[in-house]
Amino acid sequence: MPTQDSTKAVLQHWRETLPKDRLAHLVRDVARMQTKALQARLVEHGVSFGHWAFLRILWIQDGQTQRQLSEAAGVMEPTTFSAVKAMEALGLIERRHLAGNRKNMHVFLTDKGRALESVLVPLAEEVNAICVQSMSPRTVATVRKALLEMIENLAADEAEGTEPT
Incomplete structure (x- = not known):
């Protein structure tokens, strides 16, 4: 505060x-x-304030690409990459490719992140x-x-x- x-x-x-x-x-x-x-x-x-923005976005629409998250949060992609990496280490999200699409990495909430x-x-x-x-x-x-x-x-x-x- x-x-x-x-x-x-x-x-x-x-x-x-x-x-x-x-x-x-x-x-x-x-x-x-x-x-x-x-x-x-x-x-x-x-939870850091930096992670809050990404969690809010994913609670509304899970499974976005890192680029989509960057655009929705209004931050640069390197910032999103760092946040996603840290959130993954905390067990809040997981990154994975969708079937048939090896190009884009999508970000999904874990049960912990959703809760x-x-x-x-x-x-x-x-x-x-x-x-x-x-x-x-x-x-x-x-x-x-x-x-x-x-x-x-x-x-x-x-x-x-x-x-x-």
Whole structure:
């Protein structure tokens, strides 16, 4: 979990130092604090935050290639390779070729990796609940809508191939 000093520094920044700092920085700080809170919970179960992303992907669609995992997680393939190798050593996944396809290596959850879903997902839900505990359902819906619109705006900008000036 974030230390009280680092949390106080973030709060001071947003409340006193630069309360109107760029929205991107605010979103980043929220994400960092959520990540730290979840990391602290995951480590109690021997799972790193880096493995969390891949587990989430595999819980939704098991048997993906390492390239598919990289794309879904938004990380480079060497990062995925290292994570998959470590997760395999921990007994969370296994890599194997599908019958008739010796080219691609597919990643599958083991029983141990699959069983973690019922343990770890509630931890992420807990962090999310903490984040919104003082907000009304209407406010949460508004924040969600605004963040999705931001993603859509950035996706449209990317599709237009806008070059930075």
